[in-house]
Amino acid sequence: MDHLALASGGSAAVTGDVAVLGAGMHPWGKWGRGFTEYGVAAAREALADAGLDWTRVTLVCGAQTVRGGYPGHVAGAAFARALGWQGARVSSSYAACASGAQAVNTARAHILAGMADVALVVGADAAPKGFFAPAGGERADDPDWLRFRILGATNPAYFALYARRRMAVHGDTAEDFALVKVKNAAAGAANPCARYRRAVTADEVAASPVVADPLRLLDICATSDGAAALVLSSMEFARRHTAHPVWITAVSTVTPRFPQTVLELPDFATDSAAGTDPAAGTGKDGAGTVRTGAVQAGRDHAGTVHAGTEPDRAGFRASIAAAAYEEAGAGPEDLDLAEVYDLSTALELQWYEDIGLCPPGDAARLLREGATGLGGRIPVNPSGGLASFGEAVPAQAIAQVCEAVRQLRGQAGDRQIEGARVALTANQGLFGHGSSVVVVR
């Protein structure tokens, strides 16, 4: 199918669009109850928001809740059972932090294929305390287990490696990172669903303990309980049902391209770019050959080369957004807001560049100008982001879409971005799962 032709131009006549009829969330926090309860609360809120009875839903898509590699309950059916079995089709998706986008995309694909007209998408988590850890046992074939066994490399350790790299390559400072927290905390204070709802100062960030140098506790997102849900439908159904639908025009679920030259969680190494570079000659033995194109430290410090060993090559995160833009027939210049995955403050800055809000290296400048704060030119994480929510893994990508929907409908209260028409969400799941959704009205 020529999807580009279908999606381009924004024409409502024949597109790959689906409608968002309802959005719902269970507030984030540490509530000490089961994930199904949070998910049902969010689902009921989304159904009420859509003005639809649960029995009208013909497909339930659960973003899978996984504990140490074992799902416990299979999400889609757990939610369907708790809402009351009514015979709808069911699906469950697991893609780590990108699980929610996979669930949205499964719903979309069913709707566009004519296999369902109204779909409920739900993600919910009851997060354990402390560092995320792998399942037990001796699992030497599991890179996620091995990185803890051999390196003790927690998730914040990887966030810190990116942060330090940005400082060295782009000249970002700890003060820049703190400013991201200050910005997101201010937005989260205005969000009733956020876990942390108070302003944070740069001094408070600087006074919080270092977790993984250079990142401090308040630079790193917590892990939370929470749930988010969406009711999606076909365009035909939406036009009959509501006068003011919001549309999903793209869902990017791309994988990386080989060679992946930026170190990714939970890997021990990047792919090697030697031997696959057309300019280098693929038949040649790469060993011992230092290519002039390889990034040298001196060039790094001059700030002229993007992170990674292949300056000309877009990294995985950039390719996630690029696929969404292409499918939506839109670009960064069209955005009124973006929700990006700020696992750390420094990573939010990285996303500015990866979704094309500014050239590589300019993110801190954009932040300091106030462009990405509420009231700025292109607000990023008006929800308050992970900084204010903490991560509830299967819910998070869906929650990003909920914020986009509320902003585009003008229902975002004190954090409302006036006249918002186009929103992009972006996220990345462990092991190579892209996640980006474009929402328009």
Added chain:
Amino acid sequence: MGRARTPVVAGWFTEEPERPEDFRLLGTRCADCSAVFFPREDDFCRNPACCGTRLLEVPLSPRGRVWSFTDGRYRPPAPYVSDPAREWEPYTLVAVELAAERMVVLGQAVPGITVADLAVGMEVEVVPGVLNEDDERVWTTWHWRPVGARP
């Protein structure tokens, strides 16, 4: 005495080098397209343009430059082994860019090296190290050490 020195994972580095300076990380190289893999791929080449199945063991460059670094100020969860009765001592993690292979490889720094001793772009070398010891075994690993730092 007598505890077996055992690599924490088999085949990733030289187990019993003749001399310490012969220690290397071990990857594999595809005989068809020459792509290099670490951790090793032994069955199928992961280059999407290649169907190679002959992957030959190859030592990685012993030296590289610091791509980034950090430390762990809090005790990581299992399966990382540490004594809960002892005060936690942060360890340092280093991501090292190998010029010839054009790849970045993670590892812990040798004990005693802190983030204050490191800078992006600094030259480091791979050396044999000990991850942890238990009643039966000394679990060995690789460490990165700044070139010129005292062993």
